[in-house]
Amino acid sequence: MSTDISTLDLEEAGAVLAAESARFASFGWMRGTSGNLSVVVSRDPLRLAVTASGHDKGELTPSDVVLVDGRGAAVNGGKPSAEAELHARVAALTGAGAVVHVHTVASVAMGRRLPGGILFKDLEMLKGIGQPAHDVEVTLPVITNSQDMLVLGDRLEAARDPRMPAVVVAGHGLYVWGDTPRQARHHTEVVEWLLELELSGH
Amino acid sequence: MSTDISTLDLEEAGAVLAAESARFASFGWMRGTSGNLSVVVSRDPLRLAVTASGHDKGELTPSDVVLVDGRGAAVNGGKPSAEAELHARVAALTGAGAVVHVHTVASVAMGRRLPGGILFKDLEMLKGIGQPAHDVEVTLPVITNSQDMLVLGDRLEAARDPRMPAVVVAGHGLYVWGDTPRQARHHTEVVEWLLELELSGH
Amino acid sequence: MSTDISTLDLEEAGAVLAAESARFASFGWMRGTSGNLSVVVSRDPLRLAVTASGHDKGELTPSDVVLVDGRGAAVNGGKPSAEAELHARVAALTGAGAVVHVHTVASVAMGRRLPGGILFKDLEMLKGIGQPAHDVEVTLPVITNSQDMLVLGDRLEAARDPRMPAVVVAGHGLYVWGDTPRQARHHTEVVEWLLELELSGH
Amino acid sequence: MSTDISTLDLEEAGAVLAAESARFASFGWMRGTSGNLSVVVSRDPLRLAVTASGHDKGELTPSDVVLVDGRGAAVNGGKPSAEAELHARVAALTGAGAVVHVHTVASVAMGRRLPGGILFKDLEMLKGIGQPAHDVEVTLPVITNSQDMLVLGDRLEAARDPRMPAVVVAGHGLYVWGDTPRQARHHTEVVEWLLELELSGH
Numbered sequence: 001m002s003t004d005i006s007t008l009d010l011e012e013a014g015a016v017l018a019a020e021s022a023r024f025a026s027f028g029w030m031r032g033t034s035g036n037l038s039v040v041v042s043r044d045p046l047r048l049a050v051t052a053s054g055h056d057k058g059e060l061t062p063s064d065v066v067l068v069d070g071r072g073a074a075v076n077g078g079k080p081s082a083e084a085e086l087h088a089r090v091a092a093l094t095g096a097g098a099v100v101h102v103h104t105v106a107s108v109a110m111g112r113r114l115p116g117g118i119l120f121k122d123l124e125m126l127k128g129i130g131q132p133a134h135d136v137e138v139t140l141p142v143i144t145n146s147q148d149m150l151v152l153g154d155r156l157e158a159a160r161d162p163r164m165p166a167v168v169v170a171g172h173g174l175y176v177w178g179d180t181p182r183q184a185r186h187h188t189e190v191v192e193w194l195l196e197l198e199l200s201g202h
Numbered sequence: 203m204s205t206d207i208s209t210l211d212l213e214e215a216g217a218v219l220a221a222e223s224a225r226f227a228s229f230g231w232m233r234g235t236s237g238n239l240s241v242v243v244s245r246d247p248l249r250l251a252v253t254a255s256g257h258d259k260g261e262l263t264p265s266d267v268v269l270v271d272g273r274g275a276a277v278n279g280g281k282p283s284a285e286a287e288l289h290a291r292v293a294a295l296t297g298a299g300a301v302v303h304v305h306t307v308a309s310v311a312m313g314r315r316l317p318g319g320i321l322f323k324d325l326e327m328l329k330g331i332g333q334p335a336h337d338v339e340v341t342l343p344v345i346t347n348s349q350d351m352l353v354l355g356d357r358l359e360a361a362r363d364p365r366m367p368a369v370v371v372a373g374h375g376l377y378v379w380g381d382t383p384r385q386a387r388h389h390t391e392v393v394e395w396l397l398e399l400e401l402s403g404h
Numbered sequence: 405m406s407t408d409i410s411t412l413d414l415e416e417a418g419a420v421l422a423a424e425s426a427r428f429a430s431f432g433w434m435r436g437t438s439g440n441l442s443v444v445v446s447r448d449p450l451r452l453a454v455t456a457s458g459h460d461k462g463e464l465t466p467s468d469v470v471l472v473d474g475r476g477a478a479v480n481g482g483k484p485s486a487e488a489e490l491h492a493r494v495a496a497l498t499g500a501g502a503v504v505h506v507h508t509v510a511s512v513a514m515g516r517r518l519p520g521g522i523l524f525k526d527l528e529m530l531k532g533i534g535q536p537a538h539d540v541e542v543t544l545p546v547i548t549n550s551q552d553m554l555v556l557g558d559r560l561e562a563a564r565d566p567r568m569p570a571v572v573v574a575g576h577g578l579y580v581w582g583d584t585p586r587q588a589r590h591h592t593e594v595v596e597w598l599l600e601l602e603l604s605g606h
Numbered sequence: 607m608s609t610d611i612s613t614l615d616l617e618e619a620g621a622v623l624a625a626e627s628a629r630f631a632s633f634g635w636m637r638g639t640s641g642n643l644s645v646v647v648s649r650d651p652l653r654l655a656v657t658a659s660g661h662d663k664g665e666l667t668p669s670d671v672v673l674v675d676g677r678g679a680a681v682n683g684g685k686p687s688a689e690a691e692l693h694a695r696v697a698a699l700t701g702a703g704a705v706v707h708v709h710t711v712a713s714v715a716m717g718r719r720l721p722g723g724i725l726f727k728d729l730e731m732l733k734g735i736g737q738p739a740h741d742v743e744v745t746l747p748v749i750t751n752s753q754d755m756l757v758l759g760d761r762l763e764a765a766r767d768p769r770m771p772a773v774v775v776a777g778h779g780l781y782v783w784g785d786t787p788r789q790a791r792h793h794t795e796v797v798e799w800l801l802e803l804e805l806s807g808h
Contacts, residue, residue, distance in 0.1 A: 432633075435731075435734075435799045436734035436795045436799070437734065438731065438734060460791075460792070507731060507799070509802050509803050517807075549739065551739065551740065573730075575728045575739070576729075576730035576739070577730065
């Protein structure tokens with residue numbers, strides 16, 4: 001299969017993802033080699049740059065990146081994480097340009113306490129995900145984990161709320177998305193802040 | 203409307219605010235793009251330099267700053283946050299030379315637990331806001347949030363205690379002020395420390 | 405006793421251990437001068453480079469390292485920690501190429517709460533120690549502390565689970581191992597994450 | 607009163623104290639401008655270099671230091687904190703070469719919970735303050751705060767346990783000492799670790 005993404009474009013995407021990963025790793029949200037980040041590099045056909053599997057997320061280089069198609073399969077070689085399939089599905093489903101997957105303690109702890117979803121209301125921080133601070137109730141969905149990315153994607157699709165650019169995967173972590181890597185970063189920070197607030201209140 | 207503040211003065215103010223913002227961002231108190239900082243650059247007429255809206259508070263440059271008047275309106279262009287109006291009001295009301303607005307988890311968590319205000323006494327740290335450590339009881343007021351800055355300002359004016367250079371906005375965050383950006387920083391650190399202490403005791 | 409390990413090899417090992425130690429120290433996991441790290445530099449005879457005792461673990465230099473044999477005794481001079489004996493035993497027992505010993509609050513707090521061992525299941529993070537996320541229950545053993553490294557080693561040998569590359573020493577801290585210093589780091593981060601999750605849930 | 611301490615010696619002491627202060631500030635243990643550090647520069651007559659009052663403890667320079675005598679009074683000008691008197695008394699009383707005073711949340715929170723003193727036993731970390739890990743019970747004394755340094759010093763003298771190089775001042779913070787600034791740092795880290803452990807278990 002041919003593709004228009006040049007090696008140069010891919011390395012530029014890899015440099016952005018490496019910087020974003022190092023930031024999240026410094027927060028302790030990508031312990032071990034956990035989590036992965038992606039950015040859409042072409043929409044039609046759908047192509048994403050995804051961080052390579054198995055690396056320390058605080059030590060990625062611009063070349064630690066794999067180009068995948070809409071099913072998460074490698075286009076030009078390399079070994080993407082199985083989760084690349086879910087990144088691609090989130091991008092196709094939501095129109096997001098960037099997807100963040102991190103393993104935070106607060107997301108797993110809160111998913112365990114509130115497996116039916118985590119409700120937020122009357123919080124100014126909701127404006128950080130494009131919602132009004134008042135007069136809305138927004139739920140962060142919690143879905144059951146699976147090693148089958150098709151099953152996990154179906155659950156995400158069924159559970160997601162268009163007003164909330166994130167889903168908690170129980171016993172696993174957080175998926176968050178945005179138009180760009182920077183917006184996805186900000187959405188991730190906002191959702192994690194909301195989770196830490198709820199965690200402190202129990 | 204003319205003003206005496208030169209572009210150079212404004213950039214110098216912007217450099218100070220960028221450095222202070224980066225510090226608070228590193229503490230996790232400005233997640234997403236939340237919060238904003240200001241410094242008074244002229245008192246008569248009242249003019250404040252306020253951090254520009256929508257930026258990552260760890261990545262501001264000296265030019266990411268807007269000059270506003272006493273009602274929080276832009277003087278020479280740029281798009282201030284709606285909250286610039288409250289910064290201006292705090293500066294006018296208290297005589298403060300700098301205002302800090304941050305979104306800390308502890309302030310929102312404690313505002314939820316004690317919506318009537320948070321009482322501190324017998325704490326040496328109170329000296330950091332100019333109070334004696336003993337024989338006083340100082341209350342950190344908690345006010346209800348509003349998107350109307352006039353309403354929010356009225357609440358702040360009605361609730362504030364001259365001995366406490368800070369107010370918690372429920373479901374939102376913390377406003378703190380001081381004579382200079384450095385003093386406002388220290389007041390912010392002291393108030394947040396007090397909140398974290400109370401949070402650890404519940 | 406002669407040995408094939410050159411001074412150069414030892415300093416290279418020391419440089420790796422100094423960098424790993426500085427990382428763990430920045431996490432607050434090596435407060436005071438606590439903890440020590442090792443890497444196997446030869447397998448037959450067994451030789452380990454171990455961080456020197458009594459130094460600040462955030463300030464090690466490549467020469468702050470001691471070469472020890474399979475009983476933890478210094479081969480070419482220097483003063484290893486008494487715990488070097490346990491590092492050597494872990495390396496011999498498990499085949500690990502690197503051993504991490506850190507003093508984390510979460511490991512001692514959880515060892516106190518669950519002295520019979522800490523059970524994990526249905527957690528994606530378990531993949532970070534080579535286990536499936538589902539359909540397994542993995543226990544992090546907790547062993548009683550001792551100043552006698554032979555006794556402590558016997559307890560570790562009796563308690564360890566081959567699926568879990570770590571043991572909590574009650575009232576003391578965490579031993580973790582891996583094929584390389586980097587894998588041992590990742591295992592340490594994963595085990596600590598699991599402990600912090602359990603701690604947040606009580 | 608003449609003294610043998612040269613300006614050069616004092617600046618060298620100031621450089622050490624500035625570096626130690628910046629480290630503690632980065633841990634969040636010197637919020638606002640709280641806390642102060644000292645090092646003994648002569649024993650007979652007793653002279654200490656103490657960090658200057660009112661500065662941000664993350665931004666000290668080598669000249670932000672004052673030389674004080676055994677009663678905490680400035681020898682060559684400058685304005686020491688009132689607490690310099692207590693530093694001098696600790697140095698005279700214990701023979702310590704360096705004193706650390708920090709405001710940590712854990713020390714004030716635990717002093718509030720256990721105003722009669724905080725007992726530690728069966729903790730390997732006790733070796734970091736020169737105690738055996740087992741078969742001892744060591745108490746971290748908690749004394750009532752006072753603005754009168756003579757009163758506070760009397761309480762410290764009456765309460766202190768020679769086996770514990772630290773005292774909690776209720777509603778205030780932590781005094782810790784050691785032979786050198788580095789040992790005082792390590793003692794501080796150990797005592798704070800012990801306090802954080804106890805705080806996590808309640």
